Amino acid sequence: MIRPALPYLLVALLAGLGAYGILARRHAVLVLIGVELLLGAAGLLLVTVAQTGAGGDAGPAVLTLFVITIAAAEVVVALAVLLALYRARGHVDLHAELDDRPRGGEVGDRA
Amino acid sequence: MRLQLDLVAVLPVLAPVLAAVLVLLVDVAVPGRRSPHLWLGAAGLLGGAAAALPGVWQPAGDTRQGLCLPDGWCAYAADDLTSMLQLGALLGALVVLVLAWPEWSAAGSGGGVEPTGRAPVVTALLLTATAGVVAVPAAGDLGSLLVSLELATLPTVVLVALVRTTWAAPRRARAVDGAVALLTTSLVSFGLLALGAGFWAAATGSTRFAGAASVDHPELLVLAAVLLVAGLAFKVSAVPFHAWTPITYAAAPLPVTTYLATVSKVAALGGLVVVVRALGTVEGTTLLAIALLAAASMTVGNLVALTQQDAVRLLAWSTVAQAGWVLLPLATLSSRAASAAGSYLVVYLVATLLAFVVVVAVAGTVRHGPVEDPAGPAAATALAAHRGLLRARPLLAVPLGLALLTLAGLPPAVAGVVAKVVALRPVLGDETWWLAVVAALNVALGIAVYLRWLVVLASSEGSPQGEGPAAAAGAGGDTDVRTTVEATTGPAVDVRLWVLVGLLTALLVLGSIVPLGTI
Amino acid sequence: MPDLPDLDWSDLQLPDVPLPDLPMLDLWGGPAHWAILATLLAALAGLGLTGRSNRLGAWVGVGGALTAVVATLWQLYTLTQIRGSERELGTIGGLALGELEAPLRLLVSWPTALVAVTVAAVALVVQGYARWYLWYDPRYRPFAATVSLFTAAMLLVVHSDDLLLTLVGWEVMGWCSYLLIGHQSTRSAAARAAGKALLVTRTADIGFVLGIVALATGAGTTRTTEVVAHWSDVGASPTLTTALCLLVVGVAGKSALFPFQDWLPDAMEGPTPASALIHAATMVAAGTVVLAQLFDLLVLSGTARTLLAVLACVTMIGAAVLAFAQADLKRLLAWSTVSQVALMLAVLAAATTVTGPDAALQHLVAHAWFKALLFLTTGWLGVLVGGTAMAVVTSGARRYRVLRHRFGWGLLALAGVPPFVGFFSKELILGTAEAGSAGAGGMASVLVLASVGASAPLTAAYCMRAWLVLNRPTAIQGHAAAYHPGPVDRIDDFFDEPQIVQEAEGVERAEAAISSSARMGTSFLMLMTVLGGLVLLLPVWGPQVHLDLQLTLATLLLMAVSALLVRLAAGGVRTRDAAARIPAAASLAAERGLYADTAYRALVATPVLALARAVAWFDDQVLDAWVRGAGVGARLLGRVGDLTSPRRATPALALVLAGVVVLAGIGVMVP
């Protein structure tokens, strides 16, 4: 017997921390860590459901595995892109401007 | 439990995947070639399209199923709407491939092979992404949905970053920036999607979409739906998940932008349709979230598009606005709404493809001018580059005008009008008046957006409208005129582009004379 | 006072004359159709078909009027053959207006038929006269066409048995008067007078329109007889009173009653034939016709009657006084018209169901003859002496003998001297008013009686004054050179184009310069000022009026006294103009219509224009500003959106996450 409320609380907490991590960090890899926390929360949620509420259906558990694997694939591509970013810009700062559109300028013609 | 494989049904997905694998294998076997990969890719996409085609005409309610369990559930099920979306995605991808053909088959700097062996990689990426897109709307469970969605997203990130080595270095660096913008958003969105999947499972106890007729925790289901929608909405560029759109669109190579603006949306909408259909079977749930997203998207998208001075950015924001229209019918969570959204998306797809093809063609003519453009890369796609296009190249301007009118929903582009009708109908059936009024006002706002472009197209050259879009390119005011003048005598547009323009225009004209309505 | 025998009007009436049995022609439509259509088609043809030929235009115009005269005369005859002496006719068929019946029918009865004859005859005379008067006018053809249209409109009003048709004729007359008064459009005074006439009458017509609307909708039909029947059944009601008061206001506008009186003297800017037409038989008298048609309702509403009586009496007296002080013969006649028309309307207010409204129509007919005569003669004189100012026309009747009788008879008729036609009609009016005040007429009748009594000597006074001036012996003309008649163009043939110009030398030649048809027309009118009395005595009129001979004598006495006083006052004035005794300031004020024009400007025109400016400003600066603001605002918002849309990854992610939290929150909170 277990109280599912506990893992659910942890899910909420991890998700919140993940969100905080994503928003509070400048370093791209650290933002990635936030995302991992978010995914961890999702995994925990799925596992909890699989173990306490799915009535023996293996679906949620398998979904956890899929999420973990997808996350791995994502991380691979993400890190490759971040490396490229680092090579291109010399930093992995997510506070750097990504867009080069002009600021201000002409307002379009009348509406 | 025995799984009933039915590979013919799954062929629309398998064909591009197989082509992708073949491309990689051919690259291993015969390195250094460029064109064969593209031909293979085209074949794979065509094969997929051919496989999806029969599904379009199946009677309503029937599905082409694959990978079914004895209890009737299928991991892959494509009804007519799904097939239509798949067909659209595959053909759209084909258009993108043709659009990218010269670039992807071109030699690298110094005339040799691109150091990355770019042609096979980008082709494979395009094919797998398309396979993912095609798989999404047919997904029968959360797992398939998540995986195929990621399959549709990850390669596009890389496609944005993988640009030609002959490009100027700053421009290539910008492409990486664009990729980062897309990447971060997609990562976070996937996190949300995963959370949503978890909530879905928590609410229904199952990871399958079918059979959720009764739920123990409807509020969890709503939460799950919100999270799933949020995770999907970034792909369709709905506000507030849209921020990557203008950045990435402007940074990516034009064909990739085209892909993101068209084919990618099919995945997003496919996912939404799957979710909405699953929700629709549950009694008494409404999804205010989608309504809010739709309203915000079209309003913000149109307002901001109103001030853009660059064709690609304008199209980016118009994509945002159109995302609102795609989402609009889904707010009612009915299966009719799903087909309405699908139908709208198909029209949007054709019109946007056509617009991008013309933008590419115009940019090509500007690019070949002998003047090196100090105004930067924006000049080729600036609205100012389209000044006087109606006189200079009516055969490009008229299709573009038709595409824009379709997006705006104004006759003579009846296809666009009917699409708007289709999108609005469910909302009014539901009597969600506030949403309907917002949508109605956005019709006007949208027309204002596309009208700006049309005005530029129709304006006579050298007309004294100095304060208009002519100043778009900032410092390059003089250059604009020069490049535009070049355009009139500039190089001929590639035959492939003409074919694309012709075909897409024919589609729109046909759709205007005999509108499809809902699928 | 000696005891005089009691006399009823019916005692005076002519005996029934057996008429020969003429064959009834089976023509398409009725004579009323022919009269109206002929003039209408003459108007359209005159505008559209005559090309550049004045002669053709004249043919068309005169032909139309002639047809109308013949048709109306024929109509008189047919009426004798019809039992009940009424004839109904359809027109273009009923209007399909759903709940509201609008049969658009015509109705002819004896009084209206007689009025119609008068109208048509005056119109014919005016057409003939205008051909001469506007011989050299490049715009003779439009003028003739307009006169035709005017006639058609008046005939329509006279014959109308439908409030809508009445309104049609009513409004068309207003417009025609605009065109006629503004005929000499290069003169700004004419343009102004034309506009003023149209505006003042049309403003009053708001009341007319609303009155008609109220009556028609209440009855569910626009057919006048049915409207009358319906409201008579209903009896006096606030709606009826309102409607009638509104109608009275409208009539007051067209008939130049106070406070709308000022447009009419200004209308003298029009050519004299136009003045004759407007003043004699048509527009200003139309109100009389309409109110006579609705008389059965008018008697039901004391308020409306009182209103009409007050307006008419004020106008009657005031206009007569003003007429006396005018320094221009035409304006004198104009004011006299105002006064006389008020007289017609006053009798309508004074009449009761016993007496009926016929006295008003009889005076209308009488007035038509002598006023047309006076105007046309004045115009003739004006041509001869080069103006109609009192100072210019002095001795006119002496110098041009041919005019002497015309003026004399006309003025006598106007003053109401027996045996001229004016005498009969005035007596009828007095009788009606007296019957009213003695009977069920109430206050209105008393008021009218008093006013009519007062106006009679006033009328006599200005007639005397005019006559004295016109008839001043040439011997005492101090400086004849000033009045020496200029060269007068001579017209030989009515059927000629204006090409022969011969200078007339001497008075006789000058007199001969008038065309024979114009001269014949005025002669005919002159004749009618006498014979018209016989028309009034026809047995077809229905007033049951008791004639008070004492009153008649008293009135005549008063008139004589006032004429004598005028003669005395004129003595010693070089021009024999009694009005010269009036203080200059008062005289000036009278000439300017007691500054009514200034009052119109200050009270109506200026505020309306100010309001218009305010509205235009508001429209541009407030209403349109919202629309403009929407455009600017959208672009501004877009600009803001563009500037605030994230350029960096973190804000983009923040949007995503915050968006999800908000959406999820909404999703959880709102079921």
Added chain:
Amino acid sequence: MSGLDVLFCAVALVTAGSALLSVTSRQVLHAALWLVVTLGGLAGCYLVLGAELVALVQLLVYVGAVVVLVLFALMLTRSGGVPVVTTVPQRVAAGLVGAGTTVVLGGALLSAFGWRSVPVDGASNEQVAATIFGTDVWPFELLSVLLLIALVAAVAVARAPVGGQDDPSQRPDTPPEIEAVQGDAS
């Protein structure tokens, strides 16, 4: 509270604490290491919940592969050339969003499931295996494609000349690009 509850609380505390540290640590490397602890803790949670297979995969894939990758990336990017700490307002905002997430998700979950105890009755490993390779073979195969293409893509991007500071043309010794215009169809 049952024993499992207590055990879970303990593991959960470790997980939550390390997660907190991994998002607040000022040292990039420390943060990565705290992530290892968090992910390990999660694996512990899975174990407590009775999902051994998932726990193992978590350990293998995450702690084994992902974190190593992350560490490599950190080393390659040398602390990233950026300050770790963001401005206070941003952190406050981030905290608000995080707290909001926690409240919304936690509130929804708790209100739905309450505080009651339920038996742990997860699927057996055989069932999971059967599902992966039987029922869910479709997503599984798609996943394989995803992994394949992710690898190819990662290699391609990692090797691509991305321009910017990395570009040889930016160095002074190489001639500038001739065809310096933006890319699209030619």
Added chain:
Amino acid sequence: MSGVRADLLALVPDLGAWWYALALAPLLLAAAMLLVVGQWPTRPGHRVVHRTSLVAATVSAIGVAGVAVDRPVVEMSWIPSLGVWFSLRPDGLSVPLLLLTAVVGVVATALHLHPDREVRTVAVDLEDSDPTAPIPVVKGIDVPGLATYHACLQLVLLGALLAFLAGDALLFFVGFELVLVPMWILISRYGDPTSDRDGAAVRFLLVTVVGSSLVLLGILAVATATGSTDLQVWAAQGGSALGRSSQLAVAAALLVGFALKVPVFPLHTWLPWVHATAPTAGSVLLAAVLLKLGTYGMVRLVVPVVPEGFTAWAPLLAGLGVTGIVWASLVCLVERDLKRLIAWSSIAHLGFVVLGIASGTQAGLQAALFGNVAHGLISALLFVVVGGLKHRWGGADLSHGHAALREVTPHLGLALVVGMAASSGLPGLAGFWGEIGSVLAAWSPSPDRPDGWFRGFAVVAAVGGALAVAYTVRVLREVWFGERLEPRIPDAVLTERTALRLLGVLVLLLGLVPTLLLSITAPFVEGVLVR
């Protein structure tokens, strides 16, 4: 009479649905041809273009006449998935408007397009003007883009005909919107360059589109409730498929949408500017045809379809209508630009139409429909005159010195007088019956309307009628009267004269024999309001 009429009608060949081909195909073909021709390297001369266009419009007008007589019905499934039919079903409501469109179409295509002229910025100085100076040319000449211009005219006509013919709500909507783009081109490319034509064109398009999208909302709401887009079905159901609140909402959306198009106060501010800017033919079409789409829509899509909702809004609508009458008439008293002034007067007249519709009685509806057509003819006439004057004067500003029209251009002058007289409701001309009918109807509205309010409206409308005379007097005094003969301007050329005669005769005919029109619309009105 009726026998003659029957004999005449028997002469009309029974072409059935082919009448539609005759009515619509020439426009489509001509438009396509002219659009293509405009791009050829060797363009045909302006005469060819002009005559092609005129012939197409004339043939189409004949076709429309045939449609009006035969009234064939065409029904083809168009968008099966939405249940939309391509159904053309003329009835008593649409036939007059179809004929109006055909006539105005011929007039509009007949008029010459003139190139942009130099702006006469300063008032003409009499001292300098030379009486022997050459009179500016007003004959047709080759203007760049003439083919496109005529193509746009054809498309506008096509869209309007389609909208009036449509028996299906969505088809109506498509026709309703089809006119926008060509009209936009007409204004922005061929409009008055001194008046910010791009801005005016955009304003026109956007305002109309806001309106039409609201209309679309209403259409779709009704369509989903009734499950059909067939207008006959809608009218037959009479709103029974919608609840009261839905009816209110639908009626509001539709009414606001159409009110923007009509336009009804206070949504009218776009009209004067657009009219002042549009080329003459554009103004003619705009006033005579496009604005009619708004009133037609009200009668077709609101009155019978959501009667309850319409009843609820009717007092407000009527109030706005009469406010518009007085408002616009007041502005006309001080407006300096003649073309704008005519545009303002349009607003006033359409106020009467709206009042008639809102009264909810047969009389009101009949009057409104009559006023609608009458205004079409009158405004077309006036815009032909004023457009010609604007071209001749080099601007339509009243405060500049102009030669008195009565002296120098009698034809134009007469047309102006007739037009202004008709516009101010002179009986015998077309404008009268609609206005008086509206006032009559407003005085005794249908029993479910607050009759106190409506009586007030009737009074205001009557005052507005008097104001109309006031501004008419003002215009005629400033333009028609007077003694100035300089600067000389040429009188109407043949095309203008023909157009003016045609319109003038029709105005007169309708004024003299209103039953011609009323008898056509009566069956429809009875069908709508007697239930």
